[in-house]
Amino acid sequence: MVTTVKKAPPLPPATRSFHRLRKAVHLVCFLIFLALPFLDVMRFDIPRQRFYFAGYELWINEFGIIFFALMFLMFVVVASSVLYGRVYCGYLCPQMIFSEASLALENRLKRWFQKHRANWSAKQRNRAAMALFYLVLAVCSVFLAFVFVAYFVEPRDLLARLRALDVHTAGGISGAAVTLITFLDFTLVRQRFCTTVCPYGYLQGMLGDQNTLLVTYHDEQQHCIECKKCVRVCQMGIDIRKSPFQIECVHCGDCIDACEDVLRRIGREGLIHYTWGEHEDRTGRAEPWHRRLGIRDAKRVVVLLVLLFYASGLYVALSMRRNVLVRLAPVRTVLYRRAEDGSIRNQFRYSLANRGRTPAAVVFTIHQLPGATLLLAENPIRVAPGATAQGEFEIAVRPAARFQDVNHFTVVAASIADGATDTFPMTFLMPAGGAGEEHP
Numbered sequence: 001m002v003t004t005v006k007k008a009p010p011l012p013p014a015t016r017s018f019h020r021l022r023k024a025v026h027l028v029c030f031l032i033f034l035a036l037p038f039l040d041v042m043r044f045d046i047p048r049q050r051f052y053f054a055g056y057e058l059w060i061n062e063f064g065i066i067f068f069a070l071m072f073l074m075f076v077v078v079a080s081s082v083l084y085g086r087v088y089c090g091y092l093c094p095q096m097i098f099s100e101a102s103l104a105l106e107n108r109l110k111r112w113f114q115k116h117r118a119n120w121s122a123k124q125r126n127r128a129a130m131a132l133f134y135l136v137l138a139v140c141s142v143f144l145a146f147v148f149v150a151y152f153v154e155p156r157d158l159l160a161r162l163r164a165l166d167v168h169t170a171g172g173i174s175g176a177a178v179t180l181i182t183f184l185d186f187t188l189v190r191q192r193f194c195t196t197v198c199p200y201g202y203l204q205g206m207l208g209d210q211n212t213l214l215v216t217y218h219d220e221q222q223h224c225i226e227c228k229k230c231v232r233v234c235q236m237g238i239d240i241r242k243s244p245f246q247i248e249c250v251h252c253g254d255c256i257d258a259c260e261d262v263l264r265r266i267g268r269e270g271l272i273h274y275t276w277g278e279h280e281d282r283t284g285r286a287e288p289w290h291r292r293l294g295i296r297d298a299k300r301v302v303v304l305l306v307l308l309f310y311a312s313g314l315y316v317a318l319s320m321r322r323n324v325l326v327r328l329a330p331v332r333t334v335l336y337r338r339a340e341d342g343s344i345r346n347q348f349r350y351s352l353a354n355r356g357r358t359p360a361a362v363v364f365t366i367h368q369l370p371g372a373t374l375l376l377a378e379n380p381i382r383v384a385p386g387a388t389a390q391g392e393f394e395i396a397v398r399p400a401a402r403f404q405d406v407n408h409f410t411v412v413a414a415s416i417a418d419g420a421t422d423t424f425p426m427t428f429l430m431p432a433g434g435a436g437e438e439h440p
């Protein structure tokens with residue numbers, strides 16, 4: 001309904017622009033998206049079966065750390081959805097960032113041809129703009145697909161495959177497929193992905209409640225002048241005035257800027273705002289800091305406590321992690337054997353894994369078994385970064401009255417580089433009476 005608005009002096013333009021804020025956040029997110037795999041901040045290396053997280057190279061069998069890392073990341077998404085609704089979609093999601101960038105590029109190219117090729121027919125200008133757009137998008141798709149696949153394949157390895165135009169190995173085929181999908185996505189699908197394929201919008205419907213951050217329209221005074229600028233700027237093609245709960249709305253805030261821009265010229269405040277829940281607080285009271293951050297009820301406190309729990313678990317698991325993993329076990333296919341020199345020998349099997357980025361060396365020593373000799377050709381044992389080593393050694397003792405049939409002792413494995421030690425309680429088996437016959 002068109003309403004006659006009483007003329008009022010214009011208000012100064014809004015100092016705050018959610019569009020500008022969003023573009024700045026998009027740039028930061030884009031740089032983070034580029035940096036994460038190349039700096040090993042977060043990357044699954046599928047061929048090598050490694051998970052890189054916060055600079056740590058985690059082996060696939062380090063289940064505890066990977067579990068806490070994945071649960072922590074999952075709860076970051078849950079907490080952001082409960083507190084801030086679909087702000088992730090509008091501000092942080094790569095699909096949205098690249099969809100908007102591709103749309104902006106297409107419009108910019110069309111405008112350029114309109115301005116600089118005014119003597120061409122409209123059809124020619126449009127064709128030339130689209131041809132250039134597809135060309136630029138093809139190059140960008142190769143680049144984006146490269147970065148995306150680098151989350152799963154080591155970047156230098158991937159670059160070598162790209163240079164060789166490898167479409168035979170799994171990595172090369174994946175790269176080619178992702179390039180094609182990226183190209184089609186950002187030329188044809190764009191934001192349609194958000195309302196058709198992406199499950200996050202539907203998930204948000206389950207996680208949100210009366211205190212979740214929303215973009216809402218309130219017009220009790222009937223100040224709306226029906227200019228429809230809020231609808232025209234909406235990249236999702238919706239009218240926020242109908243409902244704040246439309247599945248298409250990504251809470252980007254562009255309609256807030258648009259309405260402020262229009263109504264301030266006629267001396268009115270905008271009618272669209274970010275609000276906690278559907279109902280705007282119009283009391284003007286200053287709210288405590290935790291409510292302004294979105295911590296508005298017990299549910300949010302619980303969600304943040306769970307997030308804190310997983311963050312603490314991850315921190316503890318990472319701080320307890322050792323670069324060199326040592327395992328030691330007795331070989332009991334033969335309980336003991338008597339050597340030609342008369343000594344009694346027990347056999348042990350070791351395995352070492354160097355999960356660090358520098359060479360490691362581990363030295364074994366025997367404790368609480370007087371007179372025992374460790375028969376190991378190489379001690380310390382050296383292990384290259386990322387490598388494993390397995391082997392066996394014997395411990396020999398001369399039969400003596402002080403030994404019992406079963407003798408408890410310890411083997412200490414010390415990592416030379418970082419001084420970390422592992423102590424393994426072991427048993428040394430002797431013939432009955434301390435020097436009996438060999439047992440099979």
Ligand code: SF4
Nearest residue numbers: 224225227228230259
């Ligand atoms: S921009 Fe504001 S005034 Fe214009 S139609 Fe939208 S809500 Fe109404």
Ligand code: SF4
Nearest residue numbers: 234249250252253255
């Ligand atoms: S309705 Fe407003 S907040 Fe929602 S997507 Fe459209 S412009 Fe963004």
